[in-house]
Amino acid sequence: MRLAPLAILALAAALSALAAPRAAQAAPTLAFPLACEIGRTCEIQHYVDRDPGPGLLDYRCGHRVEDKHDGVDIRLLDMVAQRAGVDVLAAAPGRVIAIRDGVPDISIRAPGAPSTEGHHCGNRVAIALGDAWILDYCHLAEGSLKVRVGDTVGVGQPLAHVGLSGDTEFPHLHFSVRHANQVVDPFAPSSLEGCEAQAGSLWTPEAARQMTYKRGVVLNTGFAAALVGQGAIENRTTLPASPDAPALVAYARLIGLEQGDVIDMSILGPDGKVISKGALPPLNHDKDEFPAQLGHKRPAQGWARGVYLATLQVRRAGQVVISQRWQATL
Numbered sequence: 001m002r003l004a005p006l007a008i009l010a011l012a013a014a015l016s017a018l019a020a021p022r023a024a025q026a027a028p029t030l031a032f033p034l035a036c037e038i039g040r041t042c043e044i045q046h047y048v049d050r051d052p053g054p055g056l057l058d059y060r061c062g063h064r065v066e067d068k069h070d071g072v073d074i075r076l077l078d079m080v081a082q083r084a085g086v087d088v089l090a091a092a093p094g095r096v097i098a099i100r101d102g103v104p105d106i107s108i109r110a111p112g113a114p115s116t117e118g119h120h121c122g123n124r125v126a127i128a129l130g131d132a133w134i135l136d137y138c139h140l141a142e143g144s145l146k147v148r149v150g151d152t153v154g155v156g157q158p159l160a161h162v163g164l165s166g167d168t169e170f171p172h173l174h175f176s177v178r179h180a181n182q183v184v185d186p187f188a189p190s191s192l193e194g195c196e197a198q199a200g201s202l203w204t205p206e207a208a209r210q211m212t213y214k215r216g217v218v219l220n221t222g223f224a225a226a227l228v229g230q231g232a233i234e235n236r237t238t239l240p241a242s243p244d245a246p247a248l249v250a251y252a253r254l255i256g257l258e259q260g261d262v263i264d265m266s267i268l269g270p271d272g273k274v275i276s277k278g279a280l281p282p283l284n285h286d287k288d289e290f291p292a293q294l295g296h297k298r299p300a301q302g303w304a305r306g307v308y309l310a311t312l313q314v315r316r317a318g319q320v321v322i323s324q325r326w327q328a329t330l
């Protein structure tokens, strides 16, 4: 049957009227998927890599990605928080289509860590939203899964705890979004390449506000009586600073630093005078994670009692991108 041009137009209009609500329905709105607070109890470590080649590019034209990274990594501040248990929450309602459990919570850097071949994602929950969208939650804590395949979940429903399972060396949730088997960057869903300003993330306003982009982050800070290793930060076992400690060390663990960044630190005593001050040479390459420390030996007369202040600044291309202060009372 041949349709007259007018009929074809009418048919096209009817079809697009049918298609419009389907398309609108298909793009999900995502709530923040963790029971933590960015800037206080968790931080974003990586975004989706939007450079099609070997380069690194996040949606804001920074380097806060790993090559080919296909999701968003939200990390806890340390392993003490992980062991206490932090809920991973369903970002949108849907149906559980796959799970994996039984992968141990071991950093891939740990001596004797088992191979993660075939299960990089570790313990996992995958949730389908309709028939085209899939949300994947990876690196979940072993034995913490609260859902089973076939379950229907509501937004905000606890799925499991944040873990250290699969291909990871820090406790975090790897959250990825797919539409018709294609990776979608929830911060800039209209394309997967480049970093031009784009409107319309998939996040709820509240989640978007919480995940405001940062060009670098101070994850942990403190004062200690000796130089601090990563393990001591993860397990909160740094030697506490005290009036008779042999040294006073101000430490910070930073994430998301870039080649060329310059870090300055100082420690001020109770009288406001500088006890120690230092600047590192510009970083020779991007640093996913970077420990910065500055210390001073105990003076002959011991440490004066009072409030000690540490300051840290990171400068990038002449601009201050991180500025942080913290203090301790001796």
Ligand SMILES: [Zn+2]
Pocket (backbone or CB within 6 Å): 046, 069, 071, 072, 073, 173, 174, 175
């Ligand atoms: Zn990841």
